[in-house]
Amino acid sequence: MDKTANTSRQNSLETKERLKIKKHEMKCQPPEERRRNFKEVPYGYSPEDAMEEAKRCIQCKRPYCIEGCPVNIDIPSFVKLIEEGDFLGAARKIKETNSLPAICGRVCPQEDQCEKVCTIGKRKDTPSVAIGNLERFVADYESKYGDIHIEVNKRKDKKIAVVGGGPAGLTVAGDLCKMGYSVSIFEALHEIGGVLMYGIPEFRLPKEILLRELKVLEDMGVEIFTNEVIGKTITVDELLNERGYSAVFIGTGAGTPKFLNIPGEELNGVYSANEFLTRVNLMRAYNKSEYDTPIKCGKTLVVFGAGNTAMDAVRTGLRLGYDDARIFYRRSRKEMTARLEEVHHAEEEGVKFEFLINPIRFIGDENHNVTAVECERMELGEPDESGRRRPIPIKGSEFITNIDAAVIAIGTNANPIVPSSTPGMNLNKWGHIIADENTGKTTKKGVFAGGDIVTGAATVILAMGAGKKAVVAIDKYLETGIW
Amino acid sequence: MYEIVGKKNLGEGINLYNISAPDVALKALPGQFIILRVNKNGERVPITIADSDKNDKTVTILVQTLGKTTHLLSELNVGDSLTDVVGPLGVPTEIERFGTVVCIGGGFGIAAIYPIAKALKSAGNNVISIIGARSKELLLMEDEMRSASSEVLIATNDGSYGTKGIVTDVLRELIYDKKMQIDRVIAIGPVIMMKAVSDLTREKSIKTTVSLNPIMIDGTGMCGACRVLVDKKTKFACVDGPDFDGHLVDFDNLMNRLKFYKEEEKASYECHMKQHHNG
Numbered sequence: 001m002d003k004t005a006n007t008s009r010q011n012s013l014e015t016k017e018r019l020k021i022k023k024h025e026m027k028c029q030p031p032e033e034r035r036r037n038f039k040e041v042p043y044g045y046s047p048e049d050a051m052e053e054a055k056r057c058i059q060c061k062r063p064y065c066i067e068g069c070p071v072n073i074d075i076p077s078f079v080k081l082i083e084e085g086d087f088l089g090a091a092r093k094i095k096e097t098n099s100l101p102a103i104c105g106r107v108c109p110q111e112d113q114c115e116k117v118c119t120i121g122k123r124k125d126t127p128s129v130a131i132g133n134l135e136r137f138v139a140d141y142e143s144k145y146g147d148i149h150i151e152v153n154k155r156k157d158k159k160i161a162v163v164g165g166g167p168a169g170l171t172v173a174g175d176l177c178k179m180g181y182s183v184s185i186f187e188a189l190h191e192i193g194g195v196l197m198y199g200i201p202e203f204r205l206p207k208e209i210l211l212r213e214l215k216v217l218e219d220m221g222v223e224i225f226t227n228e229v230i231g232k233t234i235t236v237d238e239l240l241n242e243r244g245y246s247a248v249f250i251g252t253g254a255g256t257p258k259f260l261n262i263p264g265e266e267l268n269g270v271y272s273a274n275e276f277l278t279r280v281n282l283m284r285a286y287n288k289s290e291y292d293t294p295i296k297c298g299k300t301l302v303v304f305g306a307g308n309t310a311m312d313a314v315r316t317g318l319r320l321g322y323d324d325a326r327i328f329y330r331r332s333r334k335e336m337t338a339r340l341e342e343v344h345h346a347e348e349e350g351v352k353f354e355f356l357i358n359p360i361r362f363i364g365d366e367n368h369n370v371t372a373v374e375c376e377r378m379e380l381g382e383p384d385e386s387g388r389r390r391p392i393p394i395k396g397s398e399f400i401t402n403i404d405a406a407v408i409a410i411g412t413n414a415n416p417i418v419p420s421s422t423p424g425m426n427l428n429k430w431g432h433i434i435a436d437e438n439t440g441k442t443t444k445k446g447v448f449a450g451g452d453i454v455t456g457a458a459t460v461i462l463a464m465g466a467g468k469k470a471v472v473a474i475d476k477y478l479e480t481g482i483w
Numbered sequence: 484m485y486e487i488v489g490k491k492n493l494g495e496g497i498n499l500y501n502i503s504a505p506d507v508a509l510k511a512l513p514g515q516f517i518i519l520r521v522n523k524n525g526e527r528v529p530i531t532i533a534d535s536d537k538n539d540k541t542v543t544i545l546v547q548t549l550g551k552t553t554h555l556l557s558e559l560n561v562g563d564s565l566t567d568v569v570g571p572l573g574v575p576t577e578i579e580r581f582g583t584v585v586c587i588g589g590g591f592g593i594a595a596i597y598p599i600a601k602a603l604k605s606a607g608n609n610v611i612s613i614i615g616a617r618s619k620e621l622l623l624m625e626d627e628m629r630s631a632s633s634e635v636l637i638a639t640n641d642g643s644y645g646t647k648g649i650v651t652d653v654l655r656e657l658i659y660d661k662k663m664q665i666d667r668v669i670a671i672g673p674v675i676m677m678k679a680v681s682d683l684t685r686e687k688s689i690k691t692t693v694s695l696n697p698i699m700i701d702g703t704g705m706c707g708a709c710r711v712l713v714d715k716k717t718k719f720a721c722v723d724g725p726d727f728d729g730h731l732v733d734f735d736n737l738m739n740r741l742k743f744y745k746e747e748e749k750a751s752y753e754c755h756m757k758q759h760h761n762g
Contacts, residue, residue, distance in 0.1 A: 188703050190520060190527075190567040198705070227569035229703055233506045257707040259717055266717070266736050268743040272707035278700050283526065292526040292551060293700075294747035368739030415704050416722060 015058045019120060023127045024053040031348040035318045038202040038286055041345055045137040047087065054083035056120065057129045064117035065131060070465030071104075071171075073097050075114055075131055082134055091142035094135060095150065099174035099216070100167070100464070102143065102209045105136025107200060108461045109339045143212055150220055153180035158478050161186060161245040163230040163418065166194020167460040168251030168451030170214070171467030172474070173222045179475060182221075184245070186228040189282065194253050196460065198282040199274070201312050203319065204342075207281075231421035240446055247446050247474050250433060251467065254452040255415030259408055260304065264362030269296065269370035273309045273409035280316050298404025300324040302373060304359060305409030306336035308459075311343060313407045314351050322404070325351050330358040330378055330391045356380070358393060362406065372402045412457050422447070432456055440470030445483050448474055484564035485519075488541055495621055496548035497591070498557055499533075505540035507532075507570045513598040514576030514694065514726055517542060518702045520567040521555045528552055529699045529721075531595040531671075532571060533624075542570070545594035545623065550748045551755040572702045573725045576692065578602045582666035583609040585657065586632065587650050587680055589672020590616055593623045595694060596671045601631040603669075609633050611663075613653045615672075619644035651679045658687055665689050670729065674738050681729030691729035695720045697740055712736050 026042040026049075028034070034041055045053065057079040065075040073094055081090035094101045110132035115121060121128025142148060160176050162169040165187035173183045191197050196210050218224060230236060230252075239245045257272035259265055276295075279285040283293035301317040303310050306329040317325040327346070329336065332355045336343060347353065356378040363372040377397035380389035414431035425444040426434045433442055433449040440448040450466030452458055477483060489501030507517060516531045534543035548557045559565070576599050584603050588596035593614050604610045612632040616622040617640045629635050636653045637645025646653050650672070657663045668691040670680040677693040684691040697709040697720050704722035711720050712733035718724065 188569070189701060190569070198701075227567050228506065229569060229572065232572060232703075233510060233570065253705075256704045256719060256722070259707070259710075261717070266710065266712055266733075266740065268740060275700060275706040275708045278706050283700065284524075291524045292751060294526075294744045294751070296744075296747070368736075368742070417703060 013055060018056055018058050019123070019126050021052060021056050023056065023130060024049045024133075025130075026133050028345075031345075031350070034203065035315075035349040036321075038319055040206050041203055044140055045133055047085075047141070050082050050087075050134060050137045051085060053130050053134060054079045056126075057083070058120060060119045064119060065114040065129075068114040068117040070113065070461045071098050071468050073114075073135075078138065079129065079131070079134060082138060087138050087141045088146040088148065090138040091146060092148055094138065095148060098464070099150075100170060100213050101135050102139035102213055103167075103196060103205060104461055104464070105132050105134075105139055106205050106209075107196075107459075108132055109459060111340060113461070140209075143209075150178060150216065152178055152220055155182070156180040156478075158182070158246040159184065159244055160474060160478075161239045161243070161248045163236070163248060163250045164188070164194060164252040164451075164453075165192030165224065165226075166251055166253050166451065166463065167196060168253075168463035168467040169194065169249065170217065171464040172249045172251065172450075172471055174217050174220065175468065175471040176474065177217070177220050177222050179471075181475075181478070182223070184223040184225060186230050186234070186239075187224065187226045188229040188252075190226050191282065192224055192226060194251075198278045199309065199312065201277065201281055201316050202286075203315065204312065229417060231417040236418065236422040236425070236444075236447060246478055247448065249440070249467075249470055249474065250418055250442070250447065250449040250453060251451040251463065252415060252418050252453045254412040254457045256413045257408065258411045258413055260359060260410065262359060262361050264364060264370065265408075267362050267364040267370040268368050269298075269403075269405045270362055271405065271407050273303070273305070273313045273407050274412070276313050276407045277309070277316065280320070286316075286320060295320065296405065297321040300326070300401075300403045301405045301407065302326050302328050302401065302403050303407040303409055304328050305411075306331070306338055307409060307411075307457075308338045308342055310407075310409035311338045311346050313409050315346050315349060317405075317407070318349055318351065327351060327353045328357045328359065328375065329353070329355050331388060332356055332380060335388045356391060358391065360398065363400070370403060370406060372400050373406060374398055374400050412452075414453065414456075418453070430456065436473075438469055439473035440466060441473060441483075446477070484566065485568040486564045487559055487561055488539070490559075490561050493545070493623060496557065497545060497623065498548075499543060499545050500556075501536075501539070501541045501543050502565060502568060503540060504542050504568045504570070507568060508535045508540045508542050509537055511535035511542055511571040512575035513578060513602045515571035515573045516702075516725065517544065517568055517570035518572065518699070519544075519565050519569075521552055521559070522566050525555070525566065526552055527567075527700055527702070529572070529696070529702055531694070531696075531725075532598065533594040534598055542568075545591065547591055550752045554752065554755065554759075569702065572721060574723070576602070576669070576694075576726050578606050580607045583611065583664060584667045584669065585654065585665050586610055586612045587654065587668065587670040587672065587676075588612070588614045588628070589650050589670075589676040590621070591623070592670075592672030592676070592694075593628065596669065597624055597627050597631060599669055599671075600628065604631050604633070611636065611657070613638065613650045615639065615650040615653075615676075617641065649679075650676060651683055654680060654683060658683070658689070667692070668729075669693075674734050674741070677729060677732075678734035681732065681734070685730050692726050693729040693732060694725045695727060695732065695737060696725065697737060698743065711740075
C-alpha cells in the first residue's frame with residue numbers, strides 16, 4: 001500500500017465541505033415489483049452519483065478502511081480516482097488486490113468491515129462512505145467500457161491444483177496465475193462459482209456478472225475442470241503424486257446441511273436451504289419453460305433461521321410466487337446474523353419476521369406432504385457460549401401454523417468427501433480441516449486450505465481473505481521448498 | 484463432453500450406453516453411481532454404474548425411458564455426447580469374503596446388482612443370484628449374471644420363465660424350504676421389493692444390504708435432498724450410502740419422498756412429447 005500517495009494528494013475540497021455532502025443511496029427496483037421477479041434489486045450508481053459519493057471520502061491519513069477489508073483493498077486511492085472521473089483507473093486499482101470486485105461490491109458485509117471503521121462514519125451525523133456501492137459501480141463500469149488487461153508474470157514451471165471453484169478457490173487461482181504459476185481448478189458441480197453459483201440468488205448477484213468475472217480468470221490462463229469431485233474422481237494424493245501438482249489448495253466450502261432433528265422433517269416440502277437455493281440458482285428452476293429441474297410453489301413458506309442464507313431463501317420464495325413468506329427465528333431481532341441490508345430488503349418486499357419461535361414438529365397429510373408446523377414460543381435467558389442470550393421455551397405456548405413448504409437455514413456441517421479421502425490431513429472435532437490461520441497450511445505437506453471448510457460457514461470475503469493468505473504461503477513454499 | 488461410444492437397445496424402452504468418461508472409469512467400484520446431464524438446461528440425474536472398463540475408459544449404464552430427461556437420452560446415439568458426467572459417487576459396496584451371498588436384482592435393479600455379484604464372486608464368495616422381471620422378454624442381463632454367479636434363479640410375474648412369482652418367493656424358498664445357510668443378502672430393485680426382502684431376512688437375522696435411489700441434485704452431500712431415515716436417523720444417500728442396512732431403512736418414507744415431483748415430471752414429459760411430435 002502506498003500511503004504517501006494518499007497523503008500527498010491535494011484535496012481539492014475542504015474536509016468540512018465533504019462532510020456536508022449527503023450519502024447517495026443506490027436506486028432500487030420498487031419492492032412491489034421486485035418481489036415477483038428475479039432481476040437485481042439495486043440499479044447501481046450513475047457516474048454522477050458515484051463521483052458525488054466519492055467526494056464524501058476525506059482521504060484520511062490513517063485509512064482504517066484498508067485494515068477493515070479482509071483483502072486490504074487500497075480504498076482511499078480507488079475512491080479518489082472515482083472522484084476524478086477515472087473509473088477505469090479505479091477498477092485497475094481495486095484489481096491490484098481483488099480479482100472479483102463486482103461480486104464483493106454486491107455481497108460483502110461492508111457495514112461490518114470497511115464501512116464499519118470509516119472515519120466519517122464514526123461521527124454522529126455523517127454515515128460512512130458507501131465503499132461497497134462504489135466498488136460495485138467501478139466493476140460494472142469496467143465490464144461495460146473497459147478492457148483491463150491483467151498482467152501475468154513470466155510463466156513459472158510449477159502447477160497448483162485448486163479444489164473447489166468458490167470464492168476462496170477463485171481468489172487463489174487468480175492470484176497464483178498472476179504470479180506466473182499454472183493453476184487448475186477442480187469443481188465438483190457442472191458450473192464453477194461455488195456458493196456464488198448455487199447459493200446466492202440472481203436478484204442479489206446476477207449470474208451474468210459472475211460468469212463475466214469467471215471468464216477473466218479463464219482468459220488469464222486458469223484451467224477449469226468441472227465435474228471433478230476431488231476425493232472421488234481423483235484424490236488429493238493423486239493430484240500431488242501422479243498428476244504433477246506441486247501444491248494443492250482446498251476450498252471446498254461449507255458442506256452438508258444441518259437439520260432441526262424434529263419429527264416430520266422428512267416430509268415432502270421440507271427443504272434444506274441448500275436444496276431450495278440450488279434448485280433455483282444452479283439449476284434455474286425458476287425458469288420453468290427453459291430448464292428441467294422442478295420446484296414447487298404454494299401459498300405459505302416458512303424459513304427457519306436468520307442468517308443471509310435464510311434471507312436469500314425467503315426472498316426467493318416470494319419470487320417463486322409464495323404469497324406469504326415468513327422467517328421464524330428462535331432468538332430475537334437483535335441476534336439475527338443476516339446483513340441489515342438484506343433484512344431491510346426482505347421487509348420491504350413483504351417478508352414477515354417472527355421472533356422467539358422454535359419449531360417442534362412438522363405435520364403432513366396422507367400424501368406425505370407437509371401441511372403445518374407446530375412451534376413453541378421462547379424467551380431469552382442467560383448468554384450462551386456464543387455470547388448471545390440463550391432462548392428458553394415458554395411452557396404451554398405451543399401453536400400450529402399452516403404451511404406449504406419449509407426451508408431449514410440453520411447452517412452446515414463439514415463435507416466429508418475430501419477430508420475422509422486425504423490421509424495425513426488432520427481435522428478438528430467438527431470435521432473441519434485444521435489449517436494455519438496465517439498461511440492456510442494443513443498438517444499435510446503441500447496441502448493448503450481456506451474458507452468455510454476450515455472455519456465453518458462464514459462469508460464470501462472471509463473465504464477470499466483466507467485465499468489471499470494462502471497464496472503468499474504457497475508461493476513461498478514453492479520458491480523455497482520449505483514446509 | 485462425454486461421448487457415447489456404445490449403445491444397445493434392450494427392449495421396453497431400456498438402453499445400455501457405454502460412455503467415455505476416463506476419470507470416472509478408472510475409479511468406479513461396484514455400488515457407485517454417476518450423475519449425468521443430457522444438455523445444458525437439463526436436470527442432474529443419478530444413475531448406478533452397471534460396469535466400467537479401465538482400458539476403454541468407459542462406464543456402462545442402463546437407462547429406462549420414463550420421463551423427459553430419459554427420453555432425450557434415448558434419442559442420443561453413438562457419437563453424440565452428454566453435457567456432464569460426474570462420478571464415481573457414493574460409498575462402494577462392501578466386498579469381502581462373506582461365504583454364501585444371495586444377490587437379488589429386481590427388474591431394472593439387475594443392472595446395479597451385476598457389478599456387485601461379479602466382485603463378490605471374484606472375492607471368493609459362493610454367489611447365488613435371484614433375478615426377476617415381469618416376463619421373460621423383460622429380463623435383463625441374464626448371461627452376464629450367470630457369468631457372475633455360481634447359480635442364477637429366475638422369477639417372472641407371469642411365469643414365462645423360471646418361478647412364477649417374485650424374487651422374494653424364490654428367496655423364501657431358499658431360506659425356509661432348502662434351509663440354505665446364507666451369510667449375506669444384497670438386494671437392489673424397486674423400493675417395495677427391497678422392503679419385502681428386508682422383512683423376510685429380518686426374521687432369520689440375515690444381514691441385508693440395499694441400495695437406495697432417492698431424489699438427488701448435487702450428489703456430493705451439499706443439498707440434503709437425498710436424505711433417508713436409517714435407524715430413525717437422517718442419512719444422506721449420496722455420501723453416507725447409497726448402500727444401507729435393509730433392516731434399518733424406513734422404506735415407506737423413501738417411497739413417499741420419491742413421489743414428490745411426480746406431477747411436475749409427468750407434465751414436463753407430456754409437454755416435451757407434444758413438442759417433440761409436432762417438431
